Amino acid sequence: DSGVTQTPKHLITATGQRVTLRCSPRSGDLSVYWYQQSLDQGLQFLIQYYNGEERAKGNILERFSAQQFPDLHSELNLSSLELGDSALYFCASSSPGSNQPQHFGDGTRLSIL
Amino acid sequence: AQTVTQSQPEMSVQEAETVTLSCTYDTSESNYYLFWYKQPPSRQMILVIRQEAYKQQNATENRFSVNFQKAAKSFSLKISDSQLGDTAMYFCAFMKHVIGRDSNYQLIWGAGTKLIIKP
Numbered sequence: 001d002s003g004v005t006q007t008p009k010h011l012i013t014a015t016g017q018r019v020t021l022r023c024s025p026r027s028g029d030l031s032v033y034w035y036q037q038s039l040d041q042g043l044q045f046l047i048q049y050y051n052g053e054e055r056a057k058g059n060i061l062e063r064f065s066a067q068q069f070p071d072l073h074s075e076l077n078l079s080s081l082e083l084g085d086s087a088l089y090f091c092a093s094s095s096p097g098s099n100q101p102q103h104f105g106d107g108t109r110l111s112i113l
Numbered sequence: 114a115q116t117v118t119q120s121q122p123e124m125s126v127q128e129a130e131t132v133t134l135s136c137t138y139d140t141s142e143s144n145y146y147l148f149w150y151k152q153p154p155s156r157q158m159i160l161v162i163r164q165e166a167y168k169q170q171n172a173t174e175n176r177f178s179v180n181f182q183k184a185a186k187s188f189s190l191k192i193s194d195s196q197l198g199d200t201a202m203y204f205c206a207f208m209k210h211v212i213g214r215d216s217n218y219q220l221i222w223g224a225g226t227k228l229i230i231k232p
Contacts, residue, residue: 002159033220037156042204042224048217055217088156094218099146099165099208102220104158 003027006091006105014113018079021108025072025093031055032074033102034066035090043090049074078110086112115140117207119223126195127231133180134190134226136205142166146208147188148220149179153201161203164188192228200230 003026011019025032034046045058049068060066063081068074078085088109092102117138126132138147149161164172164181171179176196180189192199205223 043158043222045219045222048219050217056219090158092158099163100218101146101148101160101163103160104150106157109156 002103002105004091004093004103004105006089006108008108009106010109010111012111012113013081015081015083017081018077019081019110021076021078021089021091021110023074023076023091023093023105025074025091026095026103029093029095029103030072031094031096031102032068032072033092033094034060034074034076035092037088037090037107039087046076081112083112086110115142115207115209115221117205117221117223119203119205119226121226122224123227123229125229125231128195128197130195131191131193132195132228134192134203134205134228136188136190136223138186138188138205138207138221140186140207140209142210145210147179147181148206148208149177149188149190150204150206151199151201152204152225153198158204162190195230197230197232200228202227 005024007022030051032049035043046060048056066076088107090107092104094100094102145166147164151159162174176193202225204225206220
Protein backbone atom coordinates (compact mmCIF):
# COMPACT_ATOMS: atom_id res chain seq x y z
CA ASP A 1 0.00 0.00 0.00
CA SER A 2 1.64 3.22 -1.20
CA GLY A 3 -0.55 5.46 0.97
CA VAL A 4 -1.86 7.34 -2.07
CA THR A 5 -5.61 6.94 -2.53
CA GLN A 6 -7.38 7.42 -5.84
CA THR A 7 -11.11 7.31 -6.42
CA PRO A 8 -12.95 5.98 -8.23
CA LYS A 9 -11.07 2.88 -9.38
CA HIS A 10 -13.14 2.56 -12.52
CA LEU A 11 -15.21 5.06 -14.45
CA ILE A 12 -17.30 4.44 -17.52
CA THR A 13 -18.89 7.34 -19.31
CA ALA A 14 -19.82 8.61 -22.75
CA THR A 15 -18.24 11.02 -25.18
CA GLY A 16 -18.87 14.65 -24.44
CA GLN A 17 -19.25 14.09 -20.70
CA ARG A 18 -17.22 15.50 -17.83
CA VAL A 19 -15.63 13.54 -14.97
CA THR A 20 -13.63 14.29 -11.86
CA LEU A 21 -10.88 12.06 -10.54
CA ARG A 22 -9.79 12.41 -6.96
CA CYS A 23 -6.45 11.82 -5.25
CA SER A 24 -5.40 11.90 -1.60
CA PRO A 25 -1.61 12.01 -1.21
CA ARG A 26 0.43 10.21 1.42
CA SER A 27 0.48 11.87 4.80
CA GLY A 28 3.15 14.58 4.79
CA ASP A 29 3.55 14.75 1.02
CA LEU A 30 3.09 18.19 -0.47
CA SER A 31 3.53 17.42 -4.16
CA VAL A 32 0.88 15.75 -6.29
CA TYR A 33 1.47 14.62 -9.86
CA TRP A 34 -1.05 13.45 -12.45
CA TYR A 35 -0.16 11.04 -15.24
CA GLN A 36 -2.05 9.47 -18.13
CA GLN A 37 -1.22 5.98 -19.36
CA SER A 38 -2.95 4.72 -22.48
CA LEU A 39 -3.04 1.00 -23.20
CA ASP A 40 0.46 -0.48 -23.53
CA GLN A 41 2.00 2.98 -23.44
CA GLY A 42 4.36 4.74 -21.08
CA LEU A 43 3.47 7.44 -18.63
CA GLN A 44 2.53 10.88 -19.89
CA PHE A 45 3.03 13.59 -17.30
CA LEU A 46 0.05 15.90 -17.12
CA ILE A 47 0.50 18.35 -14.25
CA GLN A 48 2.08 18.85 -10.84
CA TYR A 49 0.90 20.73 -7.77
CA TYR A 50 2.93 21.64 -4.72
CA ASN A 51 1.17 22.74 -1.55
CA GLY A 52 -1.80 24.07 -3.46
CA GLU A 53 0.05 25.77 -6.28
CA GLU A 54 0.58 24.58 -9.83
CA ARG A 55 4.29 23.83 -10.30
CA ALA A 56 4.64 22.23 -13.71
CA LYS A 57 2.59 21.37 -16.74
CA GLY A 58 3.21 18.56 -19.14
CA ASN A 59 1.15 17.38 -22.07
CA ILE A 60 -2.17 18.34 -20.57
CA LEU A 61 -5.02 19.15 -22.91
CA GLU A 62 -7.00 22.37 -22.50
CA ARG A 63 -10.08 20.22 -21.82
CA PHE A 64 -8.33 18.93 -18.69
CA SER A 65 -7.76 20.89 -15.52
CA ALA A 66 -6.65 20.15 -12.00
CA GLN A 67 -6.39 21.70 -8.59
CA GLN A 68 -4.98 20.94 -5.17
CA PHE A 69 -7.03 21.90 -2.16
CA PRO A 70 -5.89 23.22 1.27
CA ASP A 71 -6.10 19.70 2.72
CA LEU A 72 -3.69 18.69 -0.10
CA HIS A 73 -6.04 16.36 -1.92
CA SER A 74 -6.19 16.94 -5.64
CA GLU A 75 -8.79 16.60 -8.37
CA LEU A 76 -8.32 16.14 -12.09
CA ASN A 77 -11.23 17.33 -14.19
CA LEU A 78 -11.68 15.97 -17.69
CA SER A 79 -14.33 17.54 -19.89
CA SER A 80 -15.75 17.12 -23.40
CA LEU A 81 -14.47 13.58 -23.24
CA GLU A 82 -13.35 11.81 -26.40
CA LEU A 83 -12.76 8.14 -27.12
CA GLY A 84 -9.03 8.78 -27.05
CA ASP A 85 -9.21 9.89 -23.44
CA SER A 86 -9.76 6.29 -22.38
CA ALA A 87 -6.74 5.51 -20.24
CA LEU A 88 -5.43 4.77 -16.79
CA TYR A 89 -4.93 7.99 -14.83
CA PHE A 90 -2.39 7.89 -12.04
CA CYS A 91 -1.84 10.23 -9.18
CA ALA A 92 1.51 10.23 -7.41
CA SER A 93 2.77 12.15 -4.42
CA SER A 94 6.18 12.94 -2.99
CA SER A 95 7.74 14.56 0.04
CA PRO A 96 9.72 17.80 -0.26
CA GLY A 97 13.34 17.27 -1.24
CA SER A 98 15.44 16.34 -4.20
CA ASN A 99 15.83 12.65 -3.44
CA GLN A 100 12.23 11.80 -2.72
CA PRO A 101 10.63 9.29 -5.07
CA GLN A 102 7.09 9.53 -6.27
CA HIS A 103 4.63 7.10 -4.74
CA PHE A 104 1.72 6.10 -6.93
CA GLY A 105 -1.91 5.41 -6.29
CA ASP A 106 -3.61 2.43 -7.92
CA GLY A 107 -4.98 4.59 -10.70
CA THR A 108 -8.42 5.34 -12.10
CA ARG A 109 -9.34 3.40 -15.21
CA LEU A 110 -11.44 5.64 -17.43
CA SER A 111 -13.42 4.10 -20.27
CA ILE A 112 -15.20 6.28 -22.79
CA LEU A 113 -18.00 4.59 -24.72
CA ALA B 114 17.05 18.27 -22.74
CA GLN B 115 17.20 15.28 -20.45
CA THR B 116 16.08 12.01 -21.98
CA VAL B 117 15.81 8.43 -20.78
CA THR B 118 16.18 5.52 -23.18
CA GLN B 119 15.23 1.91 -22.58
CA SER B 120 16.41 0.06 -25.66
CA GLN B 121 14.76 -3.30 -24.92
CA PRO B 122 11.01 -3.17 -25.58
CA GLU B 123 10.53 -6.76 -24.39
CA MET B 124 12.56 -9.52 -22.75
CA SER B 125 11.78 -12.99 -21.52
CA VAL B 126 13.78 -15.37 -19.33
CA GLN B 127 13.23 -18.62 -17.51
CA GLU B 128 12.33 -18.60 -13.85
CA ALA B 129 15.38 -18.51 -11.55
CA GLU B 130 17.60 -16.94 -14.20
CA THR B 131 19.26 -13.56 -13.86
CA VAL B 132 18.16 -10.78 -16.19
CA THR B 133 19.50 -7.29 -16.79
CA LEU B 134 17.39 -4.42 -18.11
CA SER B 135 19.23 -1.51 -19.66
CA CYS B 136 18.64 2.20 -19.28
CA THR B 137 20.65 5.13 -20.51
CA TYR B 138 20.02 8.79 -19.91
CA ASP B 139 21.30 12.11 -21.03
CA THR B 140 21.95 15.03 -18.72
CA SER B 141 24.45 17.77 -18.05
CA GLU B 142 23.75 17.77 -14.32
CA SER B 143 26.32 16.34 -11.95
CA ASN B 144 24.04 15.37 -9.10
CA TYR B 145 20.74 13.65 -9.69
CA TYR B 146 18.66 10.63 -8.81
CA LEU B 147 17.59 7.61 -10.80
CA PHE B 148 14.75 5.20 -10.17
CA TRP B 149 13.36 1.91 -11.40
CA TYR B 150 9.62 1.34 -11.16
CA LYS B 151 7.76 -1.88 -11.82
CA GLN B 152 4.24 -2.16 -13.24
CA PRO B 153 2.84 -5.71 -12.97
CA PRO B 154 -0.29 -6.82 -14.87
CA SER B 155 -2.37 -5.30 -12.06
CA ARG B 156 -1.12 -1.93 -13.46
CA GLN B 157 0.08 -0.64 -10.08
CA MET B 158 3.28 1.43 -10.21
CA ILE B 159 5.74 0.17 -7.63
CA LEU B 160 9.09 1.71 -6.73
CA VAL B 161 11.78 -0.95 -7.05
CA ILE B 162 15.06 0.82 -6.37
CA ARG B 163 16.73 4.23 -6.45
CA GLN B 164 20.28 5.47 -6.94
CA GLU B 165 21.88 8.78 -6.02
CA ALA B 166 24.42 9.90 -8.60
CA TYR B 167 26.97 11.11 -6.09
CA LYS B 168 27.13 7.66 -4.50
CA GLN B 169 29.54 5.34 -6.25
CA GLN B 170 28.15 2.26 -4.54
CA ASN B 171 25.43 0.53 -6.52
CA ALA B 172 22.05 0.33 -4.81
CA THR B 173 20.67 -3.07 -3.85
CA GLU B 174 17.22 -4.17 -2.69
CA ASN B 175 17.07 -7.91 -2.07
CA ARG B 176 17.15 -9.60 -5.50
CA PHE B 177 17.25 -6.26 -7.31
CA SER B 178 20.46 -4.36 -7.88
CA VAL B 179 21.67 -1.69 -10.23
CA ASN B 180 24.82 -1.22 -12.25
CA PHE B 181 25.32 2.53 -12.26
CA GLN B 182 27.97 3.81 -14.66
CA LYS B 183 27.96 7.58 -14.29
CA ALA B 184 30.48 8.35 -17.00
CA ALA B 185 28.59 6.21 -19.48
CA LYS B 186 25.23 7.55 -18.21
CA SER B 187 23.99 4.02 -17.81
CA PHE B 188 21.68 2.67 -15.11
CA SER B 189 20.83 -0.99 -15.63
CA LEU B 190 18.66 -3.12 -13.36
CA LYS B 191 19.68 -6.66 -12.51
CA ILE B 192 17.12 -9.12 -11.20
CA SER B 193 18.64 -12.23 -9.67
CA ASP B 194 16.82 -15.54 -9.19
CA SER B 195 13.88 -14.22 -11.18
CA GLN B 196 10.40 -15.22 -10.07
CA LEU B 197 7.08 -15.44 -11.86
CA GLY B 198 5.93 -12.43 -9.87
CA ASP B 199 8.64 -10.34 -11.49
CA THR B 200 6.68 -10.38 -14.74
CA ALA B 201 5.93 -6.70 -15.34
CA MET B 202 6.73 -3.56 -17.26
CA TYR B 203 9.83 -1.92 -15.87
CA PHE B 204 10.31 1.82 -16.19
CA CYS B 205 13.53 3.71 -15.66
CA ALA B 206 13.19 7.33 -14.50
CA PHE B 207 15.56 10.26 -14.07
CA MET B 208 14.83 13.00 -11.56
CA LYS B 209 15.22 16.36 -13.22
CA HIS B 210 15.91 19.50 -11.24
CA VAL B 211 13.79 22.31 -12.61
CA ILE B 212 15.43 25.62 -11.80
CA GLY B 213 13.03 28.46 -11.43
CA ARG B 214 11.34 30.71 -8.94
CA ASP B 215 10.79 27.68 -6.77
CA SER B 216 13.02 24.65 -6.74
CA ASN B 217 11.22 21.70 -8.21
CA TYR B 218 11.92 18.13 -9.20
CA GLN B 219 10.24 16.10 -11.92
CA LEU B 220 10.69 12.59 -13.23
CA ILE B 221 11.65 11.95 -16.85
CA TRP B 222 10.46 8.48 -17.85
CA GLY B 223 11.76 5.84 -20.22
CA ALA B 224 9.34 4.01 -22.51
CA GLY B 225 9.56 0.80 -20.47
CA THR B 226 10.71 -2.78 -20.92
CA LYS B 227 8.20 -5.60 -20.77
CA LEU B 228 9.74 -8.48 -18.83
CA ILE B 229 8.20 -11.94 -18.98
CA ILE B 230 9.36 -14.65 -16.61
CA LYS B 231 8.58 -18.10 -17.98
CA PRO B 232 7.97 -21.11 -15.73
